[in-house]
Amino acid sequence: xxVVVLYYIIFAITLIFGLYFVFTGVIGLIKKKNDPEPxxxxxxxxxxxxxxxxxxxxxxxxxxxxxxQNYPAEKYEIYVIPNNCTDNTEEICKEHEVNIxxxxxxxxxxxxxxxxxFAKLKKNKKIDAYLxxxxxxxxxxxxxxxxxxxxxxxxxxxxxxxxxxxxxxxxISGSYTLFYLFQNxxxxxARMGLNGSASINGTGFMVRKSLIDEKGFKTKTxxxxxxxxxxxALNNERIAxxxxxxxxxxxxxxxxxxxxxxxxxxAGILKCMWLYCFKLIKNFFKTGNIASLDVALMYMGxxxxxxxxxxxxxxxxxxxxxxxxxxxxSYFFAAGWFYFIxxxxxxxxxEIWLLHFKNKKAGTVIQGIILFPIFVFTWIPxxxxxxxxxxxxxxxxxxxxxxxxxxxxx
Numbered sequence: 001x002x003v004v005v006l007y008y009i010i011f012a013i014t015l016i017f018g019l020y021f022v023f024t025g026v027i028g029l030i031k032k033k034n035d036p037e038p039x040x041x042x043x044x045x046x047x048x049x050x051x052x053x054x055x056x057x058x059x060x061x062x063x064x065x066x067x068x069q070n071y072p073a074e075k076y077e078i079y080v081i082p083n084n085c086t087d088n089t090e091e092i093c094k095e096h097e098v099n100i101x102x103x104x105x106x107x108x109x110x111x112x113x114x115x116x117x118f119a120k121l122k123k124n125k126k127i128d129a130y131l132x133x134x135x136x137x138x139x140x141x142x143x144x145x146x147x148x149x150x151x152x153x154x155x156x157x158x159x160x161x162x163x164x165x166x167x168x169x170x171x172i173s174g175s176y177t178l179f180y181l182f183q184n185x186x187x188x189x190a191r192m193g194l195n196g197s198a199s200i201n202g203t204g205f206m207v208r209k210s211l212i213d214e215k216g217f218k219t220k221t222x223x224x225x226x227x228x229x230x231x232x233a234l235n236n237e238r239i240a241x242x243x244x245x246x247x248x249x250x251x252x253x254x255x256x257x258x259x260x261x262x263x264x265x266x267a268g269i270l271k272c273m274w275l276y277c278f279k280l281i282k283n284f285f286k287t288g289n290i291a292s293l294d295v296a297l298m299y300m301g302x303x304x305x306x307x308x309x310x311x312x313x314x315x316x317x318x319x320x321x322x323x324x325x326x327x328x329x330s331y332f333f334a335a336g337w338f339y340f341i342x343x344x345x346x347x348x349x350x351e352i353w354l355l356h357f358k359n360k361k362a363g364t365v366i367q368g369i370i371l372f373p374i375f376v377f378t379w380i381p382x383x384x385x386x387x388x389x390x391x392x393x394x395x396x397x398x399x400x401x402x403x404x405x406x407x408x409x410x
Contacts, residue, residue, distance in 0.1 A: 001323075003314065004318075004323065004325070006314075007311060007314045007315070007318070007325070008327070010307050010308075010310060010311045010314075011311055011327060011329065013304075013307065014304055014307050014308045014311060015329075017297065017300070017304045018304075020297065021186070021187070021297070024190060024191075024194065024294075025185075025186030025187065025190045026186075026190075027190070027193075027194065028186075028189070028190025028191055028192070028193035028194045028196070029185070029186070029189065029190050029193060030193070031193045031194060032189075032192075032193040033192065033193055033195075035149075035153065036153050036154075037153070038149060038152035038153050039152065039153065039154050040152050041152060042148075042151075042152060043071070043072055043075050043148060044075070044128035044129055044148050044151050044152075045075050045076065045126050045127055045128045045129075046075065046076040046077075046127070046128065046129055046130070046131050046144060046147070046148075046206075047076070047077055047079055047121055047124070047127045047129075047130050047131070047209070048066060048076060048077065048078045048079065048130075048131045048133065049079050049081065049114065049117045049130055049131065049132050049133070050062065050078070050079070050080045050081065050132075050133050050134070050135050051081050051083065051110050051113040051114065051117075051132075051134070051135070052080050052081065052082050052083070052085065052089050052093075052135040053082075053083055053084050053085060053089075053135075054084075054085050054086060054087045054089060054398070055087075055089050055135035055136065055399060056087040056088040056089045056091075056092055057399060057400040057402065058135060058136045058250065058399045058400065058401065058402065059080070059089060059092055059093065059135040059136075060092050060095075060096065061138050061402065061403060061404050061405065062133065062135060062136070062137050062138055062139065063078065063080075063092075063093070063096040063098060064096075064404065064405065065137075065138040065139045065140075065141075065404075065405035066078055066133075066139055067096070068141055068405065069139070069141055069142075069143065069144045069145075070141045070142055070144075070145055071144035071145055071148070075144075076131075076144060077098075077099060078098040078099060079098070079099045079100070079101050079117060079121070080093045080098055080099070080100055080101070080135075081100075081101045081102075081103060081113050081114075081116060081117050082100065082102070082103070083103045083106065083107050083113050084106055084107070089135075101116065101117050101120050103116055108393070109221075109222055109224065110224055111217070111219040111220075111221070111222075111224030111227070114132065114217060114224065115217055115219075117130075118130070118212050118216075118217055121209075122213060127209045128151065128208065128209060129147075129151055129206050129207065129208045129209055130206065130207050130209060130212065131143075131144075131147060131204075131205075131206050132203065132204075132205055132206075132207070133203050133204060133247065134202065134203040134249065135399070136249065136250040136399035136401070137165075137203055137204065137247050137248060137249055137250070138165055138247075138248045138403060138404070138405045138408065139204070139246075139247055139248070139405070140245070140246035140247070140248070140405075140409055141405070141409065142244065142245075142246075143160065143204070143245045143246065143247070146160070146242050146244045146245035147160070147206045147242060147245050149242075150206065150240050150242050150245075151206070151208065153240070155208075155238065155239075155240040156207070156208040156210075156211045156237060157200075157205070157206065157207050157208070157211070157232055157237055157238075157239045157240070158198075158205065158206045158239065158240040158241070158242050158245070159188060159198050159199065159200050159201055159204065159205045159206075159239060159240070159241055159242065160204035160205065160206075160242050160243075160245030160246060160247050161184055161204070161241075161242070161243045161244070161245060161246045161247070162180045162183075162184065162201045162202070162203065162204055162247055162249055163177075163180070163246050163247065163248050163249065163408075164176065164177040164180070164248060164249060164250075164251050165248035165249060165250055165401065165403045165407075165408055166250055166251060166253070166401045166403060167251070167364050167365045167368070168364045168365060168367075169251075169253045169401075170253050170367055171367035171368055171370070171371040171374075171375070172251070172252055172253055172254065172255060172258050172368075172375070173251040173252065173253050173368070174364075174365035174366070174367045174368020174369070174371075174372075175368040175371065175372050175374075175375035176251035176252065176258075176368075176375075177251065177365050177368055178351055178354070178355075178365060178368050178369070178372050179372075179375070180201065180249075181354050181355070181358060181360075182354065183199075183201065184201075184241075184243070184358075185354060185357065185358065187199060187294075188201075188241035188243075189241055189243060191241065191291075191294070192240070192241050194290070196238075196290050196291055196294065197232065197233065197237075197238045197239045197290075197291035197294070198239045198240060198241035199225075199226065199229045199239065199294075199295070199298065200225040200226070200228055200229045200239065201225060202223075202225040203225075203247055203249060204245065204246075204247030204249075205225070206242075211237070215231075215235065218231065219231070220271075220275070221268040221271040221272055221275070222264050222265075222267060222268035222271070222392070223264070223265055223268025223269055223271075223272065226268065226269055226272055226295075226298070226299070227268070227272050227275075227276075229295055229298075230272055230276045230280060230295045230296075230299065231276075232291075233280060233283070233289065233291040233292045233294070233295045234276070234279060234280060234283055234292065236283075236287060236289050236291075238291070239291075248403070248405075248408050250399050250401045250403070252397070253401075255378075257397060257398070259378075259382065260397070261397055262379060262382050263382055263385065263386060263392060264392065266302045266379070266382050266383050266386040267386045267389075267392040269298070269299055269301065269302055270299075270302055270303070270383075270386055270387065272299045273299035273300055273302075273303065276295075276296070276299065277296045277299050277300065280292040280293070280295055280296035280299075281293070281296050284296070302379075302383040302386065302387070303383070303387070305379060305380060305383050306380065306383050306384055306387060309380045309384075315329075315330060315333055318330075319333070319334065344373060347372070347373060348369055348370075351369050351372060352369065
């Protein structure tokens with residue numbers, strides 16, 4: 001039957017896709033390597049860029065944490081780029097005596113905001129590198145020390161460790177915490193073990209100014225972080241993962257906000273897939289740069305999840321109709337609830353191990369541990385929606401968790 005053949009084709013594609021990330025993640029952690037020694041010893045000058053859209057409730061805590069860095073104060077300056085604001089964000093920035101870059105137009109994405117800042121600071125010869133944060137973040141006091149080390153090691157682009165400032169609020173913020181732990185450990189940290197390239201996670205990342213001046217920041221999508229990761233791969237520019245450079249991010253606590261945020265992510269990643277996948281795969285075969293393959297497959301992630309769901313629906317229909325299949329997944333699936341319970345428990349064990357691996361207490365995200373599968377499953381309708389509706393705009397995500405750096409760093 002054609003539908004059975006189609007089932008096996010989709011099954012094979014999604015299985016290979018999943019196994020690739022499982023094996024590379026595990027092998028990368030096993031082959032974990034020490035950081036390379038610095039090739040120079042210099043305190044670099046940083047320009048810290050913060051795009052801010054109605055962030056009056058939280059930006060003060062970020063600015064306070066940045067002013068408490070264990071790094072020479074004369075070696076970094078803070079620039080806030082307020083955009084589309086209707087609150088007191090700009091007034092709070094003035095009270096904190098930081099630089100403000102005004103937008104003459106109304107940017108439609110964070111990528112456009114960063115382009116405005118890069119253009120404004122291009123002639124500033126004092127700056128060695130840019131650091132980009134979201135206004136809802138707070139930053140570990142040693143962040144600049146570790147990013148400076150990455151520059152001294154010769155990296156032009158680096159991503160820090162994206163942690164949570166509100167992991168225990170509820171199951172949604174707990175699920176986000178686990179999601180980023182998986183990404184930090186099984187992708188970014190693993191890729192460093194394989195001498196590969198990490199991915200940019202939206203905030204807490206660094207770019208050397210000379211690279212921006214030479215190559216520009218030519219992002220076009222709503223996910224400028226993932227897009228720039230692909231651009232770096234195409235230019236064979238390795239992205240370092242600096243696990244000790246920690247940014248604490250505010251995660252959503254209500255489902256509606258999470259839904260809109262993840263729609264933007266999925267829409268942006270799918271746009272990246274259409275724009276860059278062929279180029280990345282071509283670059284992989286031409287240069288052997290594994291980062292190009294990694295990013296191309298990451299861009300395919302939403303599509304692969306939808307295909308996996310289609311395969312699951314087909315399997316259910318085959319079971320109802322009495323059509324027998326000969327793959328291991330269908331045998332397990334035939335076990336019914338036993339299969340799902342075992343799979344669920346294995347997932348919980350992996351999550352607990354992951355938290356222990358990063359020296360975190362499972363009790364702080366217990367709701368996330370229990371309900372993480374629901375969080376992942378809700379991505380299916382999001383990805384289906386994004387596949388069907390190509391035009392999705394940049395929506396404001398409200399932040400209001402008043403968390404100070406002293407509350408997360410003891």
